[in-house]
Amino acid sequence: MKLVSYSCAADSGNRAGALLSHLDETGTHRDTVVDLRRAYALYLSDVSGDPFADGIAAVRIPADLTQFIIGGMRSREAAKQALGYVEDALARHRHAPLVESRVLLPLESVRLLAPIARPGKIVAIGANYAGHIKEGRSTGVLGELPAYPVAFLKMSSAVVGPDEAIVRSRHTQELDYEIELSMVIGKRCRDVAAENWRDVVAGFTIVNDVSMRDLIVEEKPTGVVFQGKNLDATCPLGPCIVTEDEIADPGALDIRLRVNGETRQSDNTCNMIFSCGQIIAYWSSRLTLEPGDIVTTGTTSGVAGFNRRFPERLLKHGDVVEAEIDGIGVLRNPVADEAAAHTEALPRSA
Template sequence: MRIVRYTPDRASEDQAPRLGLMLGDDRIGDLRRAHERMLAGAGDRGAAEIAALRFPGNVAAHLAGGEVAHQALLETAAYLSGDDTGAGGGHALVRKLDQCRLLAPVKPWKIIAVGRNYGSHDKEMSQSGSGFPKAVPSAWIKSNSALTGPFDDIHKPAATDALDYETELTLVISKHCKNVAEADAMDVIAGYMIGIDVTARDVVRLERAEGNQLMGKMFDSFAPMGPWMITADEVPDPMNLAIQTRVNGEIRQDGSTAGMIWDIPKLISYVSQMSLEPGDLIMTGTPSGVAAGHKVEGENWFMQAGDVLESEIAGIGVLRNKIVDAPGEVQWDWERSRAGEKA
């Protein structure tokens, strides 16, 4: 199943998000309305309230409903796959995809990003040229305020001239868990998405010189996600998925999840030393081909306003995001920071 978070009107940004089920490649079934109609048809007087509880406007909240919510999903998916999916009560149960705006499917408690988890990427980014695994995975927490939709614009901050892309297989945690054994790790995955760890490389370098990493990976829109969460049962071999990144149609990254240093079970075992909650995201790293690793003289691969970024993982889908200049006036003096002056 492919679960989407969407608003029914592509042009509106004020509508409450809804959860939907992809029906084929061009239709979305409204899970909440379909569940309500299904229950009402069975004579349940609390149909509206139950449907709202089972299918809130966020995958994370739905997952928190546990097995009861999952069973409701299975039953409603079967209902939507039937013939009786027209308009009911004045509300369409099924809409055309091109009428809707897709949002990031999950708004999690936390996004855990893993760095240099592919030997090829570690090699291109390391001054020593070492592609060997480290003692522990390199990871950090990325703010959920960086989330943006699969086809929304990425805002290029005025602070950076080195805007980079990292296409990553992203795991969605299914339930509260802690200290998960590697043998049990796949059982706590609800599904998979494509994520992009957008990075302002020059800002990151400046921050790391101070022993810090914050804004360079956390500006608004620096975490496009989607286009949907595909349930784990439909991805039988997540450690063997092709990954490709294109900028203006030119292939930049062309790898496979088979190139991970720390595989999915090891990552989950490591990060679950802290409690993981339903809907938490784990971005698993990126293969070689990022702009910062491109060392050809006279060629600049960093993204500029007007560029179109496409991020694809086989069996999941494609994100397509245009780069635009970030709106608003920046109050922090980045030139002073680069000059090494203190505020």
């Protein structure tokens, strides 16, 4: 499943959904969002006639995806049954009732949000591709690295969702992009063996680890990098969470990032130095990981770099950044100067 958090004009508050592509009754391809709570209530009512279907659906499929993840296998199974019910109804050409009951919504009619709006913590791996390490060393910013997946923390206040603006703060002149495959933690855990990492990961998403290179350089002599990774609205996350069972090998995914349609980063996760299992094993031995936490896997080469190495690549007002990972989708965000950060979101791409 591709789980999403969304809002729409017809409902108050955010809701949990799943992305679904299908052919409608006219044979036209449609990208839609399935409202999982409503779909599960219909499933319970239709299959078993349960008089408490709405209440059960509200418990099993909460609106907040972190709470959904905490619900574990029961919530996940409920969502699978809901989605299966919708797919079966579509196969029987029962499209109209699903639309009328707001179980099925056109993608263009909703606003996708960051699937985890406020992660408890974002453990961001800092150097996990040889090409990116080489870029850092070429400007003297990176030296010898320890033999473990180095990391820093990103704050939840930096998170923005699909089509929300990346804010170019007045405090930076060197705004840069970094596409990263990221894991969403599914259960509270500590000391996870590398071979058991999938047991504690609910799914995968995309993080664009937007970085303020000039601030990082200023902070480096102190030994603490914080501002350079954590200014407001510098951590796009989404567009969905792909459940762990749908990514057979996270170490074999093509990743790419475009700015205004031009490819800037392109690689495959097979080139990560530390695997997902090694990252989880190391950091779960140091930190308790909790449901909804995000653990990234580092970025590849192709960034603008430090000390204005490629000034033409630095992000500026009006740029559009698209971070894409096979099997997950495209995380698309405009860039806006701080004074103009409240401009309207971009229209949703198909």
